[in-house]
Amino acid sequence: MDALQIFRFLRDDIHTVVMATADGEGNPVTCAVDIMDADEGGLYFLTARGKSLYSRLKSRPQLSLTGIKGSSTLTSVAITVSGLCREAGEEELRTLLDKNRYMYEIYPTEASRAALAAFRIYRGRGEVFDLSKLPIERINFTFGGDASAEPAYFITESCTACGKCAEVCPQGCISFEGGRASIAQRHCLRCGNCMAACPCGAVVLKSI
Ligand SMILES: Cc1cc2nc3c(=O)[nH]c(=O)nc-3n(C[C@H](O)[C@H](O)[C@H](O)COP(=O)(O)O)c2cc1C
DSSP states (O other), rough: OHHHHHHHHIIIIIIIEEEEEOTTTTTTEEEEOOOEETTTTEEEEEEETTSSSHHHHHOEEEEEEEESSSSSSSOOEEEEEEEEEEEEEEEHHHHHHHHHHTTTHHSSHHHHTEEEEEEEEEEEEEEEEETTSSSSSEEEETTTTTTOOOEEEEEEOOOOOOOOOHHOTTTTOOEEETTTEEOOOOOOOOOOOHHHTTTTTOOOEEEE
16 A cells, blocks of 8 residues: 555545644644545635634644544544645635535635635655554555655564564464564554563664
């Protein structure tokens, strides 16, 4: 799954996400927001210029959002995206309204729709966390030139293959090859049990 496929899943299969922004004092504020479009350039949503969400986004363009699809924890996949947004133009707004016709029921007249403004999340990073699979599956991705990295656990050459890490791994994602343990990053919960259990300090946390 690449970033565009993940964005399309957010738009088509999840659609409503919880978005976190920061207020004037830096305190977190969350609200429900619809992901109305997605393309190679990022994710699109809209809000009204009079809303506090609009003011927050204009003064601090950093946001984070999470959307979940599933009916219970063990049938759910969560997608989180964190990054930067900026206001898009009138053309993008028209496209969003065109693709999300239900907005005409909420803002029925042209005059009422004058309050609306489109935003694009154009750079950031994200994660798909799928608890419907066993072992769990996670995919980290970046888009729009973001270079930030995620911390993950790795096993170094100090490993003696004693097996203590594998004994405490809840997802069974540690295997042994060539006298050394290795972690299947795609299935790792990043709980840190392996690091705590390793008697030779062979497990390190480093950015990927
Ligand atoms: C299902 C659902 C979807 C929503 N989608 C949006 C949206 O796309 N844009 C928006 O501005 N508000 C949307 N809202 C309303 C906001 O969540 C609500 O206005 C927000 O809590 C107000 O935040 P504020 O007072 O901090 O601006 C949605 C609400 C619900 C229940």
